[in-house]
Amino acid sequence: xxxxxxxxxxxxxxxxxxxxxxMMAADAGIETLTLFEDSANLLERATALDPKPDVIFLDIHIxxxxxxxxxxxxxGSGHFDGIPIVAMTASVMNExxxxxxxxxxxxCLAKPLDMETFPEVLQRILEGEAVWRIIS
Amino acid sequence: xxxxxxxxxxxxxxxxxxxxxxTSSPLIRFFTWLVRPNPxxxxxxxxxxxxxxxxxxxxxxxxGNVLIFFAIAATxxxxxxxxxxxxxxxxxVIVYVPIFLNRAGRVRLAAQLFIGLMTLxxxxxxxxTGDVPEIAYFTALPLLLTAIFFSVRATIILTVFLAVxxxxxxxxxxxxxxxxxxxxxxxLAGVLIALFIxxxxxxxxxxxxxxxxxxxxxxxxxxxxxxxxxxxxxQLERANKVKSAFLASMSHELRTPLNAIINFTKFVAKGxxxxxxxxxxxxxxxxxxxxKHLLSLINDVLDMSKIESGSLxxxxxxVDLNGIMKSLLATGKTLIGExxxxxxxxxxxxxxxxLGDKQRIYQVLLNILxxxxxxxxxxxxxxxxxxxxxxxxxxxxDTGPGIAAEDHELVFKAFxxxxxxxxxxxxxxxxMPISRSLAEAHGGRLWLESELGKxxxxxxxxxxxxPILQPTVAIN
Numbered sequence: 001x002x003x004x005x006x007x008x009x010x011x012x013x014x015x016x017x018x019x020x021x022x023m024m025a026a027d028a029g030i031e032t033l034t035l036f037e038d039s040a041n042l043l044e045r046a047t048a049l050d051p052k053p054d055v056i057f058l059d060i061h062i063x064x065x066x067x068x069x070x071x072x073x074x075x076g077s078g079h080f081d082g083i084p085i086v087a088m089t090a091s092v093m094n095e096x097x098x099x100x101x102x103x104x105x106x107x108c109l110a111k112p113l114d115m116e117t118f119p120e121v122l123q124r125i126l127e128g129e130a131v132w133r134i135i136s
Numbered sequence: 137x138x139x140x141x142x143x144x145x146x147x148x149x150x151x152x153x154x155x156x157x158x159t160s161s162p163l164i165r166f167f168t169w170l171v172r173p174n175p176x177x178x179x180x181x182x183x184x185x186x187x188x189x190x191x192x193x194x195x196x197x198x199x200g201n202v203l204i205f206f207a208i209a210a211t212x213x214x215x216x217x218x219x220x221x222x223x224x225x226x227x228x229v230i231v232y233v234p235i236f237l238n239r240a241g242r243v244r245l246a247a248q249l250f251i252g253l254m255t256l257x258x259x260x261x262x263x264x265t266g267d268v269p270e271i272a273y274f275t276a277l278p279l280l281l282t283a284i285f286f287s288v289r290a291t292i293i294l295t296v297f298l299a300v301x302x303x304x305x306x307x308x309x310x311x312x313x314x315x316x317x318x319x320x321x322x323x324l325a326g327v328l329i330a331l332f333i334x335x336x337x338x339x340x341x342x343x344x345x346x347x348x349x350x351x352x353x354x355x356x357x358x359x360x361x362x363x364x365x366x367x368x369x370x371q372l373e374r375a376n377k378v379k380s381a382f383l384a385s386m387s388h389e390l391r392t393p394l395n396a397i398i399n400f401t402k403f404v405a406k407g408x409x410x411x412x413x414x415x416x417x418x419x420x421x422x423x424x425x426x427x428k429h430l431l432s433l434i435n436d437v438l439d440m441s442k443i444e445s446g447s448l449x450x451x452x453x454x455v456d457l458n459g460i461m462k463s464l465l466a467t468g469k470t471l472i473g474e475x476x477x478x479x480x481x482x483x484x485x486x487x488x489x490x491l492g493d494k495q496r497i498y499q500v501l502l503n504i505l506x507x508x509x510x511x512x513x514x515x516x517x518x519x520x521x522x523x524x525x526x527x528x529x530x531x532x533x534d535t536g537p538g539i540a541a542e543d544h545e546l547v548f549k550a551f552x553x554x555x556x557x558x559x560x561x562x563x564x565x566x567x568m569p570i571s572r573s574l575a576e577a578h579g580g581r582l583w584l585e586s587e588l589g590k591x592x593x594x595x596x597x598x599x600x601x602x603p604i605l606q607p608t609v610a611i612n
């Protein structure tokens with residue numbers, strides 16, 4: 001299975017959304033998926049992860065630090081260089097997309113996630129492609 | 137949709153004020169020309185004064201000239217009436233001096249000279265004739281002129297001067313019995329004239345004050361109005377921001393639960409949570425289809441809200457059309473499914489990249505293609521894309537039932553579906569109006585050619601480099 005050695009981190013406050021990604025990750029055969037319920041002490045907790053995640057999914061509308069702030073923190077630490085950070089958003093205003101791109105997210109996935117294409121999309125993200133799926 | 141500035145109709149320029157002269161008679165035009173002020177005078181009031189003075193002096197000159205003519209003609213130089221001669225000389229000769237002074241622009245000096253000369257004549261007449269009553273007829277003139285062209289004070293001064301001069305004349309040269317009457321008359325005339333003019337000037341002053349007050353009020357209300365406009369605009373901008381924030385949160389709230397609904401159901405239907413029999417699978421697939429339909433409804437309604445409230449924003453970049461066409465044709469195969477329809481492609485091998493929002497362009501083309509596939513039961517759907525001048529023109533032609541000419545515009549109206557016996561299953565009625573707005577937001581067009589019973593062709597034309605689009609990201 002292609003994602004055998006892939007570890008992922010997902011920061012998401014909505015329980016059902018966490019569960020959905022969990023199911024998709026399990027289906028795709030990802031080795032580990034760590035779930036954070038909120039973004040408090042994000043840097044600490046994320047850096048403490050072992051093994052280091054190969055891809056990080058961030059919910060944009062979350063507290064106390066929103067997706068943009070989380071991105072800044074993670075990139076600022078230098079610990080996650082080279083690791084794609086993906087924005088997960090249920091709201092699809094184009095101004096937000098422009099902001100996400102400018103902020104430096106590697107990719108963006110819109111909720112509801114598309115189960116059928118998730119493995120293919122994940123592959124492309126891991127290969128470094130900038131995937132921008134705003135409307136599924 | 138991107139805001140469009142609608143130009144108001146340009147009013148034809150109104151003709152200048154010169155037309156007023158053309159409507160008056162030639163005689164009036166001649167006199168107007170005759171009393172024209174010196175062009176160097178800039179002040180309108182001085183211009184008017186100059187004209188008035190010119191009119192009086194020229195009239196005096198004309199009368200004087202006529203008098204001289206009659207004097208000479210009537211008497212043959214033998215019985216020239218002295219008094220007539222004096223008046224004639226004043227009117228015919230001397231008055232030309234102030235006339236030319238006035239034309240030269242020295243209005244004040246001309247007026248002073250005119251009044252001075254007239255006063256001289258008025259005093260000289262009784263002096264030479266030895267008869268005071270004659271003076272009474274003439275003193276009003278210089279007094280009136282002084283009141284018109286100079287101040288009330290000057291009028292009073294001249295009144296006193298004339299009254300005193302007449303008194304002196306009467307006492308020293310002529311019979312005394314009339315000079316008191318005449319002096320009194322002069323005093324009376326002068327004072328009355330001065331009062332009259334003073335009253336006129338006072339009222340003029342009042343009126344000027346009224347005008348100034350009205351002007352100030354106007355300026356104040358103008359400023360108030362402008363202030364209100366600024367406030368309203370700010371209100372509108374705030375309201376717009378609130379609307380946008382509302383749309384964003386609505387979007388978020390409506391889509392999050394669907395994430396759970398669609399994906400959990402898919403998981404169970406797949407059998408990932410335990411074995412599922414065919415009947416259960418079928419039922420769950422219905423749930424999934426309904427949820428997907430609900431999702432597309434939400435997307436359409438949100439899009440329509442954005443378009444209607446003018447908050448639609450495009451993510452503009454260089455879009456590779458070849459990639460889009462590939463995805464489109466692949467999706468088309470899925471849309472056709474089991475139907476006996478042949479999907480035919482006539483796509484230029486080397487389509488240029490165009491400036492636009494990739495997602496939205498795909499949305500428009502997919503909308504047209506899915507309509508074609510949905511409405512056609514069997515036959516062929518042709519997808520084409522060619523460069524046409526500065527645009528790229530896409531077309532989707534189907535062999536479906538077609539659309540009657542009278543229904544063509546209905547297709548693009550929100551919430552309408554045509555009545556040609558076909559109800560699109562699960563249609564929102566919003567797809568076409570949204571697609572058209574999206575095409576137009578790109579500076580392009582979306583139109584249809586169809587006849588009832590002969591299939592339909594939907595065209596989309598998008599400019600390669602539309603001037604109305606600003607790239608959202610730097611083009612690399």
